[in-house]
Amino acid sequence: NAGVTQTPKFRVLKTGQSMTLLCAQDMNHEYMYWYRQDPGMGLRLIHYSVGEGTTAKGEVPDGYNVSRLKKQNFLLGLESAAPSQTSVYFCASSRTKGDGADTQYFGPGTRLTVL
Amino acid sequence: AQSVAQPEDQVNVAEGNPLTVKCTYSVSGNPYLFWYVQYPNRGLQFLLKYITGDNLVKGSYGFEAEFNKSQTSFHLKKPSALVSDSALYFCVFNAGNNRKLIWGLGTSLAVNP
Numbered sequence: 128n129a130g131v132t133q134t135p136k137f138r139v140l141k142t143g144q145s146m147t148l149l150c151a152q153d154m155n156h157e158y159m160y161w162y163r164q165d166p167g168m169g170l171r172l173i174h175y176s177v178g179e180g181t182t183a184k185g186e187v188p189d190g191y192n193v194s195r196l197k198k199q200n201f202l203l204g205l206e207s208a209a210p211s212q213t214s215v216y217f218c219a220s221s222r223t224k225g226d227g228a229d230t231q232y233f234g235p236g237t238r239l240t241v242l
Numbered sequence: 243a244q245s246v247a248q249p250e251d252q253v254n255v256a257e258g259n260p261l262t263v264k265c266t267y268s269v270s271g272n273p274y275l276f277w278y279v280q281y282p283n284r285g286l287q288f289l290l291k292y293i294t295g296d297n298l299v300k301g302s303y304g305f306e307a308e309f310n311k312s313q314t315s316f317h318l319k320k321p322s323a324l325v326s327d328s329a330l331y332f333c334v335f336n337a338g339n340n341r342k343l344i345w346g347l348g349t350s351l352a353v354n355p
Contacts, residue, residue, distance in 0.1 A: 170343070230276070233278075233287070
């Protein structure tokens with residue numbers, strides 16, 4: 128049981144390049160999330176998914192796209208990377224819709240630098 | 243506006259001493275409160291949560307937190323700090339649905355040998 132895994136762990140992009148971050152969970156969780164962590168700003172929600180085939184915008188969705196084609200995977204895409212997207216990206220998952228009580232479990236993070 | 247605040251950017255404590263990491267919240271209704279820890283260059287790990295019931299919540303690695311409704315606080319505590327407890331601690335609350343976690347800015351805990 129690996130929990131939540133993320134690939135890659137590190138990436139350096141040039142401005143304008145594209146990339147996809149992959150998140151996988153083996154806990155059969157319904158909900159999945161993408162966050163970014165920036166110094167002094169805590170974590171901010173980019174996009175989330177409440178189930179296979181569904182996605183929704185979070186607090187800071189601009190410049191990102193996501194897809195949830197399979198229940199266990201949640202992909203985050205950057206179509207044209209910008210230096211402002213330099214950050215640490217975390218994926219998380221939780222069991223069910225709940226009422227806010229369910230714990231979110233996090234992956235190890237991806238450190239992205241955009242030059 | 244609903245929010246959570248961690249008033250201390252950094253807390254220093256000697257190994258073996260008790261530690262407290264403070265958190266206060268501002269939310270309408272009943273909050274669901276969490277503590278997460280982030281060790282250097284690692285992901286976020288869940289420590290404990292308060293949903294309802296007993297105000298004293300026990301979590302992983304010997305940590306506990308007390309929910310105080312009158313003071314709108316949810317301070318994290320441990321009776322005897324270890325050097326390995328040195329990390330970044332986040333107080334988090336859920337705004338009533340599983341989509342929206344509101345994060346504090348974090349408190350860096352340094353435990354000195």
